[in-house]
Amino acid sequence: MQWETVIGLEVHAQLSTKSKIFSPAATEYGAEPNTQACNIDLAMPGVLPVLNKAVVEMAVKFGLAANAKIAEYSEFSRKNYFYPDLPKGYQISQFELPIVGPGFLDVELKDGSVKRIGITRAHLEEDAGKSLHGAMPHSSGIDLNRAGTPLLEIVSEPDMRSAEEAIAYLKTLHNLVRYLGICDGNMQEGSFRCDVNVSLRPVGQKEFGTRTETKNLNSFRFIERAIFGEVERQKEILENGGKITQETRLYDSDLDESRSMRSKEEANDYRYFPDPDLLPLEISTNVIEKIKQEMPELPWEKRKRFQEQYGLSAYDATILANDLHIGAYFEKLLDDNISPKLAANWINGDLAAFLNKHNLTINASPITPDALRALLIRIADQTISSSAAKTVFEAMWNQEGTADEIIEIKGLKQITDSSAIEKIVDEVIAANPAQVADYRAGKDKLIAFFVGQVMKASKGKANPDQVNQLLKEKLKN
Amino acid sequence: MHNKTISQLQTELKNKKISSVELTQYYLKRIETLDKNYNSFITVCAEHALKQAKSADTDIAAGKINLLTGIPIAQKDIFCTAGIKTTCGSKILDNFIAPYESTVTQKFLAAGSVMLGKTNMDEFAMGSSNETSFYGPVKNPWNLACTPGGSSGGSAAAVAAGLAPAATGTDTGGSIRQPAALCNLTGLKPTYGRVSRYGMIAFASSLDQAGPLAKTAEDAAILMNVISGYDAKDSTCVNRDVPDYTADLNKKIAGLTIGLPKEYFIAGLDPAVEKAVQTTITELKKLGCNFKEISLPHTELAASAYYVIAPAECSSNLARFDGVRYGYRCENPVNLIDLYERSRAEGFGSEVKRRILVGTYVLSAGYFDAYYRKAQRVRRLIRDDFVNALKEVDVILTPSTPTPAFKIGEKLQDPVAMYLSDVFTIAVNLAGLPGLSMPCGFDKGLPIGVQLIGNYFDEARILNVAHQYQQVTNWHNKSPENI
Numbered sequence: 001m002q003w004e005t006v007i008g009l010e011v012h013a014q015l016s017t018k019s020k021i022f023s024p025a026a027t028e029y030g031a032e033p034n035t036q037a038c039n040i041d042l043a044m045p046g047v048l049p050v051l052n053k054a055v056v057e058m059a060v061k062f063g064l065a066a067n068a069k070i071a072e073y074s075e076f077s078r079k080n081y082f083y084p085d086l087p088k089g090y091q092i093s094q095f096e097l098p099i100v101g102p103g104f105l106d107v108e109l110k111d112g113s114v115k116r117i118g119i120t121r122a123h124l125e126e127d128a129g130k131s132l133h134g135a136m137p138h139s140s141g142i143d144l145n146r147a148g149t150p151l152l153e154i155v156s157e158p159d160m161r162s163a164e165e166a167i168a169y170l171k172t173l174h175n176l177v178r179y180l181g182i183c184d185g186n187m188q189e190g191s192f193r194c195d196v197n198v199s200l201r202p203v204g205q206k207e208f209g210t211r212t213e214t215k216n217l218n219s220f221r222f223i224e225r226a227i228f229g230e231v232e233r234q235k236e237i238l239e240n241g242g243k244i245t246q247e248t249r250l251y252d253s254d255l256d257e258s259r260s261m262r263s264k265e266e267a268n269d270y271r272y273f274p275d276p277d278l279l280p281l282e283i284s285t286n287v288i289e290k291i292k293q294e295m296p297e298l299p300w301e302k303r304k305r306f307q308e309q310y311g312l313s314a315y316d317a318t319i320l321a322n323d324l325h326i327g328a329y330f331e332k333l334l335d336d337n338i339s340p341k342l343a344a345n346w347i348n349g350d351l352a353a354f355l356n357k358h359n360l361t362i363n364a365s366p367i368t369p370d371a372l373r374a375l376l377i378r379i380a381d382q383t384i385s386s387s388a389a390k391t392v393f394e395a396m397w398n399q400e401g402t403a404d405e406i407i408e409i410k411g412l413k414q415i416t417d418s419s420a421i422e423k424i425v426d427e428v429i430a431a432n433p434a435q436v437a438d439y440r441a442g443k444d445k446l447i448a449f450f451v452g453q454v455m456k457a458s459k460g461k462a463n464p465d466q467v468n469q470l471l472k473e474k475l476k477n
Numbered sequence: 478m479h480n481k482t483i484s485q486l487q488t489e490l491k492n493k494k495i496s497s498v499e500l501t502q503y504y505l506k507r508i509e510t511l512d513k514n515y516n517s518f519i520t521v522c523a524e525h526a527l528k529q530a531k532s533a534d535t536d537i538a539a540g541k542i543n544l545l546t547g548i549p550i551a552q553k554d555i556f557c558t559a560g561i562k563t564t565c566g567s568k569i570l571d572n573f574i575a576p577y578e579s580t581v582t583q584k585f586l587a588a589g590s591v592m593l594g595k596t597n598m599d600e601f602a603m604g605s606s607n608e609t610s611f612y613g614p615v616k617n618p619w620n621l622a623c624t625p626g627g628s629s630g631g632s633a634a635a636v637a638a639g640l641a642p643a644a645t646g647t648d649t650g651g652s653i654r655q656p657a658a659l660c661n662l663t664g665l666k667p668t669y670g671r672v673s674r675y676g677m678i679a680f681a682s683s684l685d686q687a688g689p690l691a692k693t694a695e696d697a698a699i700l701m702n703v704i705s706g707y708d709a710k711d712s713t714c715v716n717r718d719v720p721d722y723t724a725d726l727n728k729k730i731a732g733l734t735i736g737l738p739k740e741y742f743i744a745g746l747d748p749a750v751e752k753a754v755q756t757t758i759t760e761l762k763k764l765g766c767n768f769k770e771i772s773l774p775h776t777e778l779a780a781s782a783y784y785v786i787a788p789a790e791c792s793s794n795l796a797r798f799d800g801v802r803y804g805y806r807c808e809n810p811v812n813l814i815d816l817y818e819r820s821r822a823e824g825f826g827s828e829v830k831r832r833i834l835v836g837t838y839v840l841s842a843g844y845f846d847a848y849y850r851k852a853q854r855v856r857r858l859i860r861d862d863f864v865n866a867l868k869e870v871d872v873i874l875t876p877s878t879p880t881p882a883f884k885i886g887e888k889l890q891d892p893v894a895m896y897l898s899d900v901f902t903i904a905v906n907l908a909g910l911p912g913l914s915m916p917c918g919f920d921k922g923l924p925i926g927v928q929l930i931g932n933y934f935d936e937a938r939i940l941n942v943a944h945q946y947q948q949v950t951n952w953h954n955k956s957p958e959n960i
Contacts, residue, residue, distance in 0.1 A: 039576060039577050042802055043797040043802070044557070044575065044576065044577065044803070045557060045563070045565065045570065045573070045575070045678040045679075045797070045798075045803075046556075046557045046575070046579055046674075046675065046676040046677055046678045046679065047577075047675070047676070048674060048675050048710060048711050048712065048713075049712065050709065050710060050711075050712050051712065078793050080792075080793050080796060080840070082796065082799060082817055084799075084801050084813065087797060087801075087802060088796065088797050089793070089795075089796020089797050089799060090793050090796055142801070142802075269841055269842045271792075271793070271837065271840035271841060271842075271845075272840075273789060273793070273840055273845070273849060276681075276682035276683035276713075276790055277679075277682050277712060277713065278712050278713075279712055279713065
């Protein structure tokens with residue numbers, strides 16, 4: 001039988017606030033256990049939650065970007081269950097009335113087609129702490145630093161039909177929350193976590209099959225592996241006449257397999273009810289309107305504009321548009337004297353490589369858009385060759401001066417005087433008789449060797465086009 | 478000395494007729510010698526109190542007199558007090574020392590008062606007789622065989638017995654007003670949101686409110702000036718100006734319209750209580766008040782709604798007492814479930830367990846709509862009843878309790894009978910309105926109270942009525958024999 005895969009995703013995006021969702025404690029990652037847990041996070045008797053307003057604006061931003069309805073009236077509910085890393089014995093979440101209602105994201109697939117993935121809802125909630133096993137003999141430890149960290153849980157419709165679609169949706173979402181500055185997207189640290197719901201149904205059947213939920217997935221690769229594994233597991237059961245059990249499964253990345261965590265029958269009755277310690281969350285249309293005005297151009301809008309306005313390739317436009325700051329850097333850099341393609345190449349090439357190597361974001365780049373523009377103008381007007389430009393760039397990175405100063409000091413001005421180039425070309429030809437003979441015997445590829453030798457002899461200053469042309473002429477006979 | 482009101486003691490302190498240290502020593506001595514009869518304190522903090530008194534005397538000498546400088550106060554043991562044991566009347570918190578100060582007790586510190594100690598109470602404020610306390614029942618100073626009411630029974634008994642000039646209480650369904658009525662005190666439950674709940678151990682968050690238990694309406698007003706006001710740490714606390722509650726006490730009340738809800742004057746009401754309330758009405762008529770019969774048609778549903786909503790909230794609020802981070806932990810737990818089950822089974826008393834069970838049940842899948850959601854609808858109807866009635870009248874008057882104080886042990890085995898002792902007070906919590914109980918007579922030596930219900934944030938008006946009434950009556954000045 002032919003099976004169709006149906007996938008729905010629940011993403012927990014940790015919101016990038018300085019303090020927790022209901023307490024003033026810091027949210028910074030990696031602190032010593034329990035040093036970022038205040039009386040409220042510890043659920044001391046008598047303490048009360050107070051909503052951090054920053055999370056509301058972040059949730060609204062996400063909702064607007066996801067074409068979703070923003071609830072003018074939503075409420076926080078208590079999800080009751082006992083666990084040592086859940087100090088109050090309940091998690092404050094949103095249940096019946098979430099802040100973000102139905103919306104969608106348009107996701108671009110590998111073949112260039114676009115698929116619309118529905119978003120059921122997104123709601124605010126607090127994270128739990130962590131249990132630490134093995135740190136102490138005979139007992140487990142609890143670290144409540146993470147308890148109360150704000151999360152936006154984004155629930156998709158079961159609209160995806162393959163792992164590829166699921167990953168494409170996740171990457172779009174992952175990029176969006178970082179672009180909006182509401183989540184750092186760090187999957188290793190758990191800032192962007194995903195639970196995957198998978199079911200199969202015979203192709204053509206309308207009703208959904210029984211689904212399973214797989215948890216604990218903290219990389220795109222693991223998510224993809226987990227979906228493949230789960231599809232295979234379910235297929236095998238179904239084809240042998242078995243039935244899928246509705247259950248929660250835990251993925252083990254070391255073994256690349258999942259195991260059952262609990263079945264539906266074992267599931268908790270969370271006894272949700274509105275949290276009487278918090279007032280309903282009311283957001284006026286004015287506030288929503290104000291946030292709407294402040295919304296940045298969204299990545300997909302920007303990508304389209306970059307292609308149309310600057311004639312960039314889809315590839316270049318995507319890289320530049322996917323990061324708010326890179327896009328801004330690019331547009332600051334542009335000037336009538338340089339082509340957008342040249343600017344894009346340098347940002348996506350050398351600048352990206354240096355930033356990456358030094359683990360810096362573009363905002364922390366030691367080379368400002370103005371400084372880089374000065375360099376690119378010298379490339380465009382042929383003052384320097386592109387290989388000399390790399391030397392200038394590195395010197396600029398090391399704060400040795402402006403592009404022009406460095407070109408001057410290092411004497412990197414391109415030699416365009418053809419008689420000077422001709423002299424070097426002649427010398428190189430004279431010094432390499434064996435290679436000349438080989439070339440003339442048909443080894444065309446040796447042209448690169450000669451160009452290299454000339455460039456080397458000119459200390460990179462000769463114009464490579466001229467060198468190429470002259471060499472070809474002289475080597476002909 | 479111990480019959481003096483806060484306002485009288487303030488005059489004596491100011492005129493240096495007595496020092497705060499002397500006053501504090503006096504009360505500490507009374508507690509030491511007499512409280513064995515009442516069991517009204519769980520913790521007495523003599524050393525701490527004397528230190529505060531000394532500091533108050535320095536302030537008084539320097540002319541720095543704040544709202545309560547040098548006045549000894551007893552705090553219900555539900556308020557977290559930094560460095561001093563806070564038990565909430567429960568074994569599960571028997572070893573608990575809070576690492577922080579509640580907003581209410583912080584306001585008392587800032588006002589310059591002296592904390593004598595922490596008073597006994599029903600476990601987690603769940604009870605109407607102070608019999609559910611892990612620390613044993615409190616006895617009513619008017620008759621040691623009787624309960625002082627609850628849950629603020631320790632506070633009420635302490636004030637009635639002259640062990641403290643005044644005390645704090647908390648009121649979720651009548652826990653200030655019912656013991657005030659049973660111990661001949663003036664007790665006020667403020668509007669929900671008037672007083673911060675931060676640091677007050679939660680029973681039912683949407684109903685809990687702290688308030689004063691005092692000898693007179695004037696003292697209650699003085700204490701309201703101390704504890705009221707916005708607190709950014711409590712999202713349900715209302716940001717609204719606090720009037721001087723003593724300012725209008727002497728205003729004449731002639732012309733005021735007082736509503737008498739017919740649903741509160743029904744067959745089954747103790748005849749002595751009814752008689753005392755009628756006498757109060759006569760007295761208030763003499764002061765120029767007009768009376769009008771009103772209807773609060775959903776009154777009979779109040780108890781049912783309350784006993785769904787309060788347990789639902791408590792079942793969740795008390796989940797944090799799990800033996801993991803603080804409080805009682807069972808010995809040698811074999812695993813996590815064992816740790817939870819035995820810590821809670823051994824740490825909580827039976828009334829608390831009963832309410833956790835009821836609350837868990839009404840919130841469960843399949844029962845939520847039938848119980849919790851329906852109770853919330855009833856709650857809105859009850860609120861609307863009051864809102865509509867208060868368009869026609871300024872104040873509503875009812876009996877505070879159906880009967881005077883009952884015997885210790887009398888209702889302990891009959892939870893429904895116990896729950897009905899709050900039948901006249903719980904609707905006020907469901908509506909979030911302010912309610913006051915004041916002394917209005919006696920039956921066989923036991924005090925009777927009458928309840929005044931005001932509009933939202935209209936505490937000043939009910940205090941005004943109570944004060945005017947206390948200017949022409951003497952019930953509130955009576956003390957138990959031998960005290």
